[in-house]
Amino acid sequence: MPGDPVEVVTGDAALTDQYAGLVPACLVLVCGVFGNMTDDDVRRTIGYCTQLCAHGGTVVWTRGRWEPDLVPQICNWFADRCFELGWVSDPAEGWGAGAHRFTAAPVPLERGARMFTFVGHHPRTGPDRDRSLTDLHPERTGGPPRRQPNRPAEPRTDRPGRPADG
Numbered sequence: 663m664p665g666d667p668v669e670v671v672t673g674d675a676a677l678t679d680q681y682a683g684l685v686p687a688c689l690v691l692v693c694g695v696f697g698n699m700t701d702d703d704v705r706r707t708i709g710y711c712t713q714l715c716a717h718g719g720t721v722v723w724t725r726g727r728w729e730p731d732l733v734p735q736i737c738n739w740f741a742d743r744c745f746e747l748g749w750v751s752d753p754a755e756g757w758g759a760g761a762h763r764f765t766a767a768p769v770p771l772e773r774g775a776r777m778f779t780f781v782g783h784h785p786r787t788g789p790d791r792d793r794s795l796t797d798l799h800p801e802r803t804g805g806p807p808r809r810q811p812n813r814p815a816e817p818r819t820d821r822p823g824r825p826a827d828g
């Protein structure tokens with residue numbers, strides 16, 4: 663809100679604990695990271711966006727369009743998690759960015775989880791697409807969060823009014 667102080671957290675952005683007390687947020691920026699992780703971690707991190715983003719909130723993300731271009735798949739993964747596309751950059755631009763709006767109720771924050779491992783990227787070929795995650799972080803087990811967000815109740819048709827937007 664205008665006039666509210668801005669709180670800056672300096673820490674490992676991959677750890678869900680860093681977001682405790684700050685989410686779900688109206689605006690989630692996942693910029694400069696999807697191009698530095700395996701495809702599986704991109705999917706996994708999109709899964710965690712259901713915990714970071716408020717109902718009706720927006721995730722703004724970026725991703726280089728190294729071949730094979732992951733941007734269409736990123737849009738599919740967001741759709742699978744109840745995010746609707748607001749905008750995505752034209753492939754002809756050469757760079758990838760998008761905005762997705764969350765249409766479901768957020769899932770409570772899972773504490774103590776690592777969402778991704780930052781592996782960096784080669785400027786021409788992009789990140790290592792499928793390096794074994796357990797090679798990078800042997801302590802990591804399991805996959806992306808399984809719990810699906812709750813879809814909000816359908817708006818009632820028997821009386822005027824808006825659907826709940828909390």
Ligand SMILES: C[S@@+](CC[C@H](N)C(=O)[O-])C[C@H]1O[C@@H](n2cnc3c(N)ncnc32)[C@H](O)[C@@H]1O
Pocket residue numbers: 673674675676693694695780
């Ligand atoms: C490609 S740059 C993007 C910078 C900026 N977000 C942007 O979009 O222009 C990625 C940045 O993320 C930082 N980074 C990598 N892993 C991180 C982590 N786990 N937590 C916080 N920052 C991280 C890197 O040091 C680097 O500065």
